[in-house]
Amino acid sequence: MISGRRDVVIVGAGHNALVAACYLARAGFDVEVIERDSVVGGAVSTVERWPGVRVDRGSSIHVMVRHTDLMADLELAKFGLEYDDVDPWAVWPHRDGAIRLATNLDDSCHSIASVCGEAEAEAYRSFIETWTPRTRWFLGAGRRPPTVWNLARSAVGLARHERGHLAALPQSFLEPAESAIARTFADHRMRALVGWWAAQSGPPPHAVGTAPIAGSMAMFHLRPPGRPRGGSGKLSEALAARFASYGGKLRTDDGATRITSDSGSGCAVVTSAGDRIPSRMVLAGCHVVETARLLGDEKARRSVRVGDGLGMVLRLLCDDLPRYPVAADGTHTAMQFLVDSPAQIRAAYGDFLRGEPAADPPLIVMTPSATDRSLAPQGRHVVTVWAQWHPRQLRQGDWDQRRDQVADTVVGGVERWAPGFTGSIIDRFVQTPLDLERELGLLSGNVMHVESELDALFALRPLPGWSGYRTPHPGIYICGASTHPGGGVWGASGRAAADVVIHDLRQKRR
Ligand SMILES: Cc1cc2nc3c(=O)[nH]c(=O)nc-3n(C[C@H](O)[C@H](O)[C@H](O)COP(=O)(O)OP(=O)(O)OC[C@H]3O[C@@H](n4cnc5c(N)ncnc54)[C@H](O)[C@@H]3O)c2cc1C
Numbered sequence: 001m002i003s004g005r006r007d008v009v010i011v012g013a014g015h016n017a018l019v020a021a022c023y024l025a026r027a028g029f030d031v032e033v034i035e036r037d038s039v040v041g042g043a044v045s046t047v048e049r050w051p052g053v054r055v056d057r058g059s060s061i062h063v064m065v066r067h068t069d070l071m072a073d074l075e076l077a078k079f080g081l082e083y084d085d086v087d088p089w090a091v092w093p094h095r096d097g098a099i100r101l102a103t104n105l106d107d108s109c110h111s112i113a114s115v116c117g118e119a120e121a122e123a124y125r126s127f128i129e130t131w132t133p134r135t136r137w138f139l140g141a142g143r144r145p146p147t148v149w150n151l152a153r154s155a156v157g158l159a160r161h162e163r164g165h166l167a168a169l170p171q172s173f174l175e176p177a178e179s180a181i182a183r184t185f186a187d188h189r190m191r192a193l194v195g196w197w198a199a200q201s202g203p204p205p206h207a208v209g210t211a212p213i214a215g216s217m218a219m220f221h222l223r224p225p226g227r228p229r230g231g232s233g234k235l236s237e238a239l240a241a242r243f244a245s246y247g248g249k250l251r252t253d254d255g256a257t258r259i260t261s262d263s264g265s266g267c268a269v270v271t272s273a274g275d276r277i278p279s280r281m282v283l284a285g286c287h288v289v290e291t292a293r294l295l296g297d298e299k300a301r302r303s304v305r306v307g308d309g310l311g312m313v314l315r316l317l318c319d320d321l322p323r324y325p326v327a328a329d330g331t332h333t334a335m336q337f338l339v340d341s342p343a344q345i346r347a348a349y350g351d352f353l354r355g356e357p358a359a360d361p362p363l364i365v366m367t368p369s370a371t372d373r374s375l376a377p378q379g380r381h382v383v384t385v386w387a388q389w390h391p392r393q394l395r396q397g398d399w400d401q402r403r404d405q406v407a408d409t410v411v412g413g414v415e416r417w418a419p420g421f422t423g424s425i426i427d428r429f430v431q432t433p434l435d436l437e438r439e440l441g442l443l444s445g446n447v448m449h450v451e452s453e454l455d456a457l458f459a460l461r462p463l464p465g466w467s468g469y470r471t472p473h474p475g476i477y478i479c480g481a482s483t484h485p486g487g488g489v490w491g492a493s494g495r496a497a498a499d500v501v502i503h504d505l506r507q508k509r510r
Pocket residue numbers: 011012013014015016017034035036037040041042043044057058059060061062063064254255256257285286287290313431436440441442447448449479480481482486487488489490
């Protein structure tokens with residue numbers, strides 16, 4: 001069947017694509033979103049895994065999106081989106097004494113001082129104060145296409161702050177997180193805590209250019225991260241409802257099987273149901289490797305550096321929360337950072353490089369049902385455990401054979417910190433890198449789509465010639481984690497891509 005011609009067809013209903021859809025539809029364009037899954041939101045979605053129990057499929061904690069004005073600008077509260085602050089945002093529940101990091105920097109420093117001493121607390125304060133303007137710059141730079149002009153424009157404020165030590169700034173940005181951390185903190189516990197955060201985008205903290213990821217902890221002291229009430233997917237559901245309110249059309253369970261591009265006759269998307277939807281432009285919000293495949297662009301498909309996995313997740317249905325011997329106020333609100341030392345982080349990466357799942361991975365435990373009782377019935381809890389690093393390609397066996405054994409290792413890791421935890425588990429749903437690829441289309445299980453290293457950031461993301469949301473294929477645009485500013489729950493690439501598409505659609509009209 002051939003459908004009527006749209007202004008824009010959007011491939012995929014990930015949260016970035018839905019943001020773009022809202023802005024395009026609000027600007028008066030005729031937009032259709034096609035999603036191959038039955039659920040909207042991709043890695044920002046929540047489903048009923050067990051009767052009456054809502055579980056996130058990907059992300060849980062929303063950080064960057066809370067530094068945008070999307071919620072207010074699109075009036076998402078009217079469409080059911082309500083955030084619970086995650087504050088404190090991290091707790092290190094060690095038996096030596098728990099460190100509690102809250103948005104209030106004084107409270108955090110007070111907690112650090114009580115466990116590691118005043119000097120470490122002051123080091124943390126100074127680290128956060130140093131990285132706050134830099135993080136603001138990064139958040140600002142994420143809002144626009146990564147052109148030299150845009151990056152320079154957002155750097156003006158930063159340059160003012162850094163007056164006097166501008167010459168050292170490039171080195172501060174390019175340095176490995178591990179060396180910045182080692183220079184700042186003397187105590188191995190602080191080194192482990194900050195280092196574990198620095199590992200969250202995928203590159204190990206000893207890699208060049210990772211200091212800014214460690215420094216991005218400053219974000220948490222500007223505004224608490226949030227958890228949508230009812231699960232992460234409530235953001236995507238609100239965006240989809242907002243899009244519908246602007247007259248946009250969204251179909252699920254019908255993915256793109258081909259995208260055609262022609263500078264003369266326009267573009268078209270062919271769907272698995274056999275529809276051919278002609279359009280003036282196509283915006284692909286799926287993984288860029290999938291976009292290249294749909295376009296038949298073999299060279300681009302092979303050039304993207306997707307990496308070999310990052311981590312795995314356990315979604316556990318429990319009859320209790322993990323009980324740590326030393327509790328801190330708000331432990332079950334916060335992300336619980338279970339990490340012993342920088343050596344543990346390095347060893348986990350070493351295992352990964354050898355094609356083995358980390359034997360003793362550092363963990364983040366999240367307990368969303370402790371604060372959001374809409375997620376599980378009385379007497380039940382959802383516990384999410386994120387573990388890192390886990391390669392997609394295993395040296396021995398495959399994930400279907402090793403899933404349960406590796407999941408047991410992760411449970412054992414939590415048990416070490418919270419004795420008795422294993423006994424509280426009623427059932428579990430395991431997401432290895434293979435499962436993330438199968439369920440969410442996250443190739444190699446990379447939750448950031450593409451490696452978040454220096455050769456694939458800013459104007460190089462995802463590839464030279466495919467940056468700034470345009471592609472070499474006439475009429476074909478891209479957004480999502482594959483594009484600047486990268487992965488995570490943010491919506492920035494969706495919004496910036498919509499601006500580019502709107503600009504080009506209006507140019508074409510003339
Ligand atoms: C387990 C996990 C935990 C995470 N935790 C966090 C967290 O706590 N905080 C955070 O900020 N980030 C987190 N992330 C990362 C974050 O969720 C992702 O980087 C982000 O959601 C990617 O969004 P996106 O808009 O690029 O699209 P995606 O979520 O990748 O969605 C792409 C969509 O395209 C669809 N699609 C693919 N191919 C086709 C096709 N041919 N036709 C039609 N549709 C297609 C897919 O079905 C999918 O719906 C996590 C991710 C995972 C997986």
